[in-house]
Amino acid sequence: xxxxxxxxxxxxxxxxxxxxxxxxxxxxxxxxxxxxxxxxxxxxxxxxxxxxxxxxxxxxxxxxxxxxxxxxxxxxxxxxxxxxxxxxxxxxxxxxxxxxxxxxxxxxxxxxxxxxxxxxxxxxxxxxxxxxxxxxxxxxxxxxxxxxxxxxxxxxxxxxxxxxxxxxxxxxxxxxxxxxxxxxxxxxxxxxxxxxxxxxxxxxxxxxxxxxxxxxxxxxxxxxxxxxxxxxxxxxxxxxxxxxxxxxxxxxxxxxxxxxxx
Numbered sequence: 001x002x003x004x005x006x007x008x009x010x011x012x013x014x015x016x017x018x019x020x021x022x023x024x025x026x027x028x029x030x031x032x033x034x035x036x037x038x039x040x041x042x043x044x045x046x047x048x049x050x051x052x053x054x055x056x057x058x059x060x061x062x063x064x065x066x067x068x069x070x071x072x073x074x075x076x077x078x079x080x081x082x083x084x085x086x087x088x089x090x091x092x093x094x095x096x097x098x099x100x101x102x103x104x105x106x107x108x109x110x111x112x113x114x115x116x117x118x119x120x121x122x123x124x125x126x127x128x129x130x131x132x133x134x135x136x137x138x139x140x141x142x143x144x145x146x147x148x149x150x151x152x153x154x155x156x157x158x159x160x161x162x163x164x165x166x167x168x169x170x171x172x173x174x175x176x177x178x179x180x181x182x183x184x185x186x187x188x189x190x191x192x193x194x195x196x197x198x199x200x201x202x203x204x205x206x207x208x209x210x211x212x213x214x215x216x217x218x219x220x221x222x223x224x225x226x227x228x229x230x231x232x233x234x235x236x237x238x239x240x241x242x243x244x245x246x247x248x249x250x251x252x253x254x255x256x257x258x259x260x261x262x
Contacts, residue, residue: 001028002067008044009074014159015044015144029065036061039073045147047139047155050076076173095154095174098123098131100141105163110170111190112234113241114181118190140170168241177245182238183216183225191220 005024013021020042027038035054036046051074052059065071096116099107100123107119118131125143129151132139139155141147147155156173158166171177184193196217201224202210209226216225 001030002032003028004038004065004067004069004071006039006042006071006073008042009072011159012044012048012073012075015048015157016042024070032064032066034062035059035065035071038065038071040148043144044073045144045155045157047147047152048075048157050074095138096135097140097170098128098135098137100128100139100143100146102142103140103158103163103166106140106158106166106170108187109163109167109237111185111187112182113167113171113176113238114179114184115176116185116190138174164237164240167237168244171241172245177242180238180242182235183231186218186220186223186225188223189218189221191218193218193225196224 004027006027007024008016008021016025025042027041029038035052039049039052040046046061052061052063053072053074054063054065054069056070096118097107097110098118099110101121104119104121107117110117118135118137123131125146128139128141128146129149131137132154133151137154139147139152140158141155142158142161144157146152147157156170159169160166171180185191186193193216196215198205198210198213198215201215201217204224205215209228212226214226217223218225
């Protein structure tokens with residue numbers, strides 16, 4: 001029986017049992033196969049991976065693992081200079097998302113920040129995957145095994161159960177802080193908002209907000225938006241996310257620059 005050694009870096013350790021985190025772990029195998037299959041046997045989805053090194057050399061998902069190989073696996077990243085190696089995934093710029101049925105509040109937060117996010121609380125797994133394939137969307141899910149489907153090229157496994165923390169996760173993972181366009185998209189249906197004159201929606205406005213002068217109308221569902229206490233609360237969430245958006249961890253940088261041999 002052949003054996004290979006694996007080491008997972010940074011947040012990829014979230015997928016591993018505690019005893020295997022941050023250290024080399026051994027995997028026995030009988031048949032030589034692609035490194036993607038062995039990595040996912042640890043429960044790590046391919047959508048989370050940005051770089052694979054085998055014996056210090058960058059490889060693709062299809063590369064065959066052989067007896068005695070040492071495999072180093074890194075998450076996706078952007079700001080690191082890895083021009084000399086071959087990444088298996090590159091972080092998406094300006095992504096469009098589709099969120100699974102458990103992430104309704106996260107979907108609303110992303111729409112609030114201006115990001116195109118599909119969501120329905122009745123979507124099946126196959127419907128989510130269809131949206132990924134058909135529209136090139138990034139799948140956001142709490143189900144890591146859904147991300148292991150071959151048709152899912154871009155996705156992210158949400159770690160936290162708290163919607164506010166989930167929002168921060170996604171903004172950090174996809175480097176979205178600088179590209180937010182708050183309050184430009186409908187939080188209900190995901191369509192774009194446009195300025196609308198007060199007189200044209202007068203009959204739809206509660207008496208308490210008729211003294212306001214700025215309104216936006218959803219091009220899809222026709223919902224009307226204005227600045228109020230809810231707007232202030234959402235603005236604070238956006239400010240909190242921007243303030244807590246960090247950079248890549250130093251140990252990831254050091255690991256790649258140091259050769260990444262596990």
